[in-house]
Structure formats: C-alpha cells, structure tokens
Amino acid sequence: DAGITQSPRHKVTETGTPVTLRCHQTENHRYMYWYRQDPGHGLRLIHYSYGVKDTDKGEVSDGYSVSRSKTEDFLLTLESATSSQTSVYFCAISESGGYTFGSGTRLTVV
Amino acid sequence: GQQLNQSPQSMFIQEGEDVSMNCTSSSIFNTWLWYKQDPGEGPVLLIALYKAGELTSNGRLTAQFGITRKDSFLNISASIPSDVGIYFCAGQLWGANSKLTFGKGITLSVRP
Numbered sequence: 001d002a003g004i005t006q007s008p009r010h011k012v013t014e015t016g017t018p019v020t021l022r023c024h025q026t027e028n029h030r031y032m033y034w035y036r037q038d039p040g041h042g043l044r045l046i047h048y049s050y051g052v053k054d055t056d057k058g059e060v061s062d063g064y065s066v067s068r069s070k071t072e073d074f075l076l077t078l079e080s081a082t083s084s085q086t087s088v089y090f091c092a093i094s095e096s097g098g099y100t101f102g103s104g105t106r107l108t109v110v
Numbered sequence: 111g112q113q114l115n116q117s118p119q120s121m122f123i124q125e126g127e128d129v130s131m132n133c134t135s136s137s138i139f140n141t142w143l144w145y146k147q148d149p150g151e152g153p154v155l156l157i158a159l160y161k162a163g164e165l166t167s168n169g170r171l172t173a174q175f176g177i178t179r180k181d182s183f184l185n186i187s188a189s190i191p192s193d194v195g196i197y198f199c200a201g202q203l204w205g206a207n208s209k210l211t212f213g214k215g216i217t218l219s220v221r222p
Contacts, residue, residue, distance in 0.1 A: 033209070040119075040214070041214065042198065042212055042213065042214035042215050043153075043198065043212045043215075045209065048209065090152050090153075092152075097141065097158065097202070098141075098143050098155050098158050098200075098202075098210070099155075099210060100155070101152030101153050101154070102152050103150075103151055103152050104150075104151070104152050
C-alpha cells in the first residue's frame with residue numbers, strides 16, 4: 001500500500017459545526033497537501049505543508065485551517081462548516097516529484 | 111496562475127478503440143505527469159515524463175512530453191472496460207516546494 005490513510009472516509013455534519021479531517025502517512029515524506037474535488041473544478045489545493053509546523057495556503061483556503069505537529073499527520077479543520085464545503089477531500093504526500101494520494105473523505109454538510 | 115487545459119470534459123469510446131488525450135499550458139513545465147482516478151478512489155500515477163520530447167510507455171499507455179514543454183499527450187490503445195475513470199494531467203516546475211498544477215480532468219467512458 002502507498003502508506004497514506006485518510007479518516008474518516010465519509011462524514012455528514014451540520015452547518016456551523018467544526019470538522020477535522022485527518023491524513024496519516026507512514027512514508028516519512030516531507031510534503032503533504034489537502035485538495036478538494038468538485039464536479040467541473042478538478043482538484044483544487046486548499047493548504048499544504050513542507051515540514052512540521054510549516055504550512056501555507058493554496059488557492060481555496062478560506063474557511064479552512066491546517067496543522068502539522070508531527071511528520072506523519074496533517075489535519076484539515078473546517079472551523080464552521082458550510083454547505084459550500086460539501087465535497088470530496090483528498091490528501092496527498094510527496095518527497096520529490098509526483099504525489100501519492102489517499103482514498104479521500106466524502107464530506108456532506110447539511 | 112498557471113493553468114492546464116484538458117478537453118473535452120468527457121469522452122465516450124467503444125471497447126477496443128484507441129483514445130488520445132492532450133493537455134496544454136500557457137507556460138512551460140519541467141515535469142509532466144498523468145494520473146487516473148477510479149470511482150471512489152484517489153488519483154493514481156500512470157506515467158511521469160521528465161524531458162522534453164520524451165516518449166514513455168506503460169503497458170497499453172503511451173505518453174509524450176511536448177518539445178515546447180507546454181503540452182503533453184496520453185494515448186490508450188485497445189481500450190478495455192477498466193480504463194473507465196478520470197484522467198488528469200499535471201505539470202511541475204523544479205525547485206523547492208514545487209507544487210503540481212492539475213488539469214480539470216477528462217472522464218473516459220468505454221462502451222462494451
């Protein structure tokens with residue numbers, strides 16, 4: 001296996017509640033990324049990390065925050081979920097070159 | 111920002127046919143990659159290209175890195191039902207923190 005796990009795989013939450021998605025890797029890769037995938041938009045970068053406690057914003061970062069307190073875990077938090085954040089979220093890892101993706105988290109905000 | 115163009119959004123072919131997809135950019139990249147996403151899963155790397163003009167095969171898949179470094183194509187020969195999925199191209203520049211830029215993907219359907 002690729003050594004990247006996302007949890008949960010599916011989640012339904014109510015508008016206004018906080019939600020945290022977890023990405024866990026066993027590859028010791030330096031770079032980790034969070035994307036969202038929506039029909040017609042492809043993959044859009046939310047936030048990424050280039051090391052422990054080193055993170056930066058992607059193109060659709062509003063409403064999201066991230067944390068990376070150790071190499072293997074990269075957390076994505078929706079502080080107050082909105083219906084527009086209903087999407088499939090993918091984590092990816094890389095050391096250099098191409099990315100390896102997780103299997104995704106399908107999040108529905110009702 | 112940089113954008114990669116993939117079109118059309120969807121393609122429909124008959125089993126056994128060949129299909130070609132291309133990806134174009136207004137700016138150059140040092141690396142081109144092609145990913146496939148099966149339903150309910152994350153994208154998986156199919157082929158990576160590192161040199162302008164490079165032609166690389168992986169089974170029934172062949173991809174080329176355009177000599178201008180602004181385009182790439184992927185060819186699938188003798189398609190089979192399991193080729194169904196979304197095909198993404200991605201470009202990358204060399205350097206630290208160099209992120210991939212993705213196209214929006216082409217959804218391929220294969221009729222038996």
